[in-house]
Amino acid sequence: MHRRAEDESRKALRRMLGNFGWLLGGKGFGAVASLVYLAILSRSLGVKEFGHFALIFGLSQAFVLLAGFQTWQAIVKLGTPHLMRGDHAAFARLSLLGGAVDLAASLVGCVLVSSIFLLFGEALELNPDYDKMALAFICAMLLTRVSAPYGIIRALDRFELSVWVGAITPTGRLLAAIAIWLTGPSVGRFLFAWAAVELVTACAMWATAWRLSKGSFHFGHLRDVRRTIAENDGIRGFLWVTYWNTALQAVAQQGPLLAVGYLFGTSAAGIYRIADQLAKGLGKFAMLISDAVYPEVNRQRHLSAAEDFRMIVRRITLAVIPMSAALTILTMLFGSDLLTLISGPRFEAGAPILVPLVIAASLEIASVVYEPVLHSVSKAHYLLMTRVVSIALLIVAIMSTAQSPLNVGWLVAGVQLLEYLILSWLVLRVLRGLLKTSPAPLR
DSSP: OHHHHHHEEEEHHHHHHHHHHHHHHHHHHHHHHHHHHHHHHHHHHHHHHHHHHHHHHHHHHHHHHOOOOHHHHHHHHHHHHHHTTTTTTHHHHHHHHHHHHHHHHHHHHHHHHHHHHHHTTTTTTTTTTTHHHHHHHHHHHHTTTOOHHHHHHHHTTTTTHHHHHHHHHHHHHHHEEEEEEEHOOOOOHHHHHHEEEEEEEEHHHHHHHHTTTTTTOOOOGGHHHHHHHHHSSTTHHHHHHHHHHHHHHHHHHHHHHHHHHHHHHHHHHHHHHHHHHHHHHHHHHHHHHHHHHHHHHHHHHHSSOOHOOOHHHHHHHHHHHHHHHHHHHHHHHHHHHHHHHHHHHHHHHHHHHHHHHHHHHHHHHHHHTTTHHHHTTOHHHHHHHHHHHHHHHHHHHHHHHOOSHHHHHHHHHHHHHHHHHHHHHHHHHHHHHHHHHHHOOOO
């Protein structure tokens, strides 16, 4: 039994490493490209104008997360059993429902953000020089947001295609940034270019997913909503739980930046954004690992016995913790020099802020397997409850005790540590419970 568990965990880990390798190649290029266009943005716009860009982009990212369902996770979790049974029609129905949910959420988001800007713009003291520009950009980012095609590609284990298509975004932004830098930089031109690149990426991602369907996708499937819901038990609850998880994640990711802008001004927001962007390089690395392990964790939950599954989770955890520590040390040693190299001496004040934000990002890497595990065992609400507590504490702490952008950074790190400890305990509890009541694997 022990030897079989060892063999199964090794095979699963090899598949995850293969997926991770593809994603790392694409994200590695994206990371280098992002550093270049970040340098162009910050140096060409200056602290204050870059602060305006950072706040508008951060606000758009917050609305994108607030208005979007994580349909890709539903497609991977609920679509994997369909694929294992060879029921491609059921998988197609689920995938198209996910696409319809994406579109509906984007349209609702556009109506919501338009209402906020038009009805409460004066009360929110929005800068009149940027309010219309910001509204147009946010709506464009909402309409170009896609989630379902990522789920289709990952459920079909074609990570290499998602890497090639995903490379459109950093490549497009890099080329656009160079062109704008040479012809006359402005906040509006950068925002327009970013939105155009997102549109091209969204179209390419859907075209790739459609091609992979091999004719199984038909718009007629959209008429079978009741059937799709019936054959994907728990889909409504899963979508809502993951939605609220993402909404809280939006607050955690973009809230501190927006709070810095509100409390300490646009220039402070620009400085905080530079440090946050570099630290988020680790956060993106965590997301990259999560994307690689998510399909395999869900697959192994259906295929493996409880002991096999527990061993796979243990192996992943033991692999990412040293990686998290090493990346944290490297970033702390060289992050300050990198920040100055990229953005120039005007952004040197962001160097101290980088330290707590890197610590927070390293904790994200250490806990990267927790979300896939909790989703795979239908305990996504554990993650939701934990994030409710941590976000509430973060909001109260920032609004009552924040005295500087650096102080905000340390509050973010403290709350992230608390979330990590709670989730570690919950996942350990769940895995122990699986050993007591474990259904037979699908073999």
